[in-house]
Amino acid sequence: MTTNPFDSDSSAGIRSAKMDDATWFDEFTIELRLLAVPGSDIGDALASAREFLADAGTSAQECFGSPRSYAAELRLSTIPQPAVNGVGLRAGLGLLGLIGFMVSALPLVQGAAVRVDLPTISLFVVVIVGAVLMPTFLRSLARVRPRAWMFVVAAVLGIALPLGLNVWTDFATVLFTVSALPIVIASALLVLVSAIWSQARHSLRDDPIVAPGGAPDARTSLSTRLFLGAITWSMVILSIVIWLFALFGEPLGR
């Protein structure tokens, strides 16, 4: 293939060997999703790229450059996004409810008040800030290729953070106490509203990728439905685990 005098991205060919076409199309799809391009237009863009590649006989990376820059250069129409990011809001509400259960379930079972200290307040602040930053975080996370060390780091953090918080709480001064029942009720509402809202959104606002001239699959695959269900109801499931520990954890510990 000769050099295209109009193409400024002539370095694309150098990177071509590093990415196979399947990966390129996966990343291209993610980039178009991140740009909020409608599913039908994504299907059109994917089919156009495949059509051109079938004739050109080169790799997708060489032919179109990086998935991110190509998706941006296409400048396809986008779905207007709401001012408030629903994903971040729902995740934040569910997480607040979960933490609410973490601090109030055991005191309620034991008939005690919830002791509010600096670690507890810090945790709530971190969750709220995390929910606000969620859209930016998700965009970055979507572009990350999973690596084994990431799962190891996540597992270590998942164990170390609660343990560290627990140790900190043991030494922290109690600032004030609150009755456990209102926190339990508020937490239950937050967890349920978050899950039901997410479930309704999955059912009502799906925007499947439709190939040109094709119809969207009437039914998503079982594995996809199970995965979405697990994500949607994960806060409820974790809340049940917390309650099981609160109700039966102490007798088991003896």
Place this chain on the structure above:
Amino acid sequence: MRAALSLCVLRALAPGPTYGYAIASTLEAAGLGAIKGGTLYPLLTRFEAAGWIAGEWRPGAGGPGRKYFSLTDDGQRELADQVAHWQLFSITVHDHLQKGPVES
């Protein structure tokens, strides 16, 4: 140079409906070099959004379907306008190159 490519792509569509790789091949045969998909499709998408061209998917024989593009009436007018502008521009540049700067 991008403007010239834009004009050449519109011109390649003038004979009738055609598809992405055929447009790239036409331009390469005309001496404009190999046009990559990453250069061509953003232009076609922009033309489609402007209403200058219309896209239609046609089923392929055994392989993937092809998206055929054709000039709309607006596209024909745009091509005529751009050709006129380009000719005026090229004459101006040519004259300048021949005569050099005008002395005051």
